[in-house]
Amino acid sequence: MDVKQYIDSGILELYVAGKLSDAENLEVYKLSMENSEILTEIVSIENAILELTKTASPKTSYSFDTINTKISISEETKVIDITKKDSNWPQYMGWAATVLFAVGLFWMYNQNENLKSELELVNQENDKLEQQISESNASLEKSNELLTTLRDKNISVVPLGGQEVSPTSYAKAYWNKDQQKLFIDAQGLPEPPDGFVYQVWSLKLDPLTPTSVGLLEDFLDDENKVFTLNNPNSNGTEAFGITLEPSGGSDAPNLEQLYALGVVSQS
Secondary structure, eight states: OOHHHHHHTTHHHHHHHTOSOHHHHHHHHHHHHHOHHHHHHHHHHHHHHHHHHHHHOTTSOOOHHHHHHHTTOSSOOOOOOOSOOOOOHHHHHHHHHHHHHHHHHHHHHHHHHHHHHHHHHHHHHHHHHHHHHHHHHHHHHHHHHHHHHHTOTTEEEEEEEEOTTOTTOEEEEEEETTTTEEEEEOTTSOOOOTTEEEEEEEEEETTEEEEEEEEOOSTTTOSSOEEEEEOOGGGOOSEEEEEEEETTOOSSOOGGGEEEEEEOOOO
16 A cells, blocks of 8 residues: 555545545454554644634634534544554463473473383383392302212212314213212303203113103203203212203113213213
8 A cells, every 4th residue: 555645635634534435444453453543643633623723813722622613524433542442462361371380290290100111111110120039049059069979978970071073072971979970060061052962871880771761951041051960879970961952852872873982981
């Protein structure tokens, strides 16, 4: 819109004089709120009219109602007050507070969820640590018990040397005849391949008569590689041998897979 042309059109004078319709008054009012030049012009027109009335009749005090009468306004037209309305700041502040409150609740919820997750992880770590401590204590008790057993004066120690299939292999047998227990320290044996297991044999040498006394099961998971087996005196043990057999063991030893062999001392 061309502001100058709008001002020159005379509509502002009619607005001040109250000669416009309600719709036209509203339009001028809105434009004056949007354009400071139009607002200034309206104020200037009002001041000019007041000055004119003072000059024309300096001894008489005229009100705006009197001026309306003088210029023959047939009916009073509502003139819209051009002063700015009060700001809606309280309402805006209320909205802002509501938004901040919602954001704060959301942040607290996220913090609470994160804290729950961290607490759950800590509990899991504590459970894991307690289990490790329990396992360590059990392992320590087992080791102490094993040491006590192996140091018994009635224990016979039988070294088992590597054989043709694995010359570098070795093992050691601890035999307690009174308790009829046999402890095999298999630390010197290689890990068995998948699908195979080490089997321990009690041997009579003449004639060669093997009797299985057990398997070295869970070889990979056993850290100290010491296994406890039963060896009844009825076996008449004169030697011990260890062979590699299919999982589950065999009824007779595969001598081609004899990894370690040792003769019991007769002294």
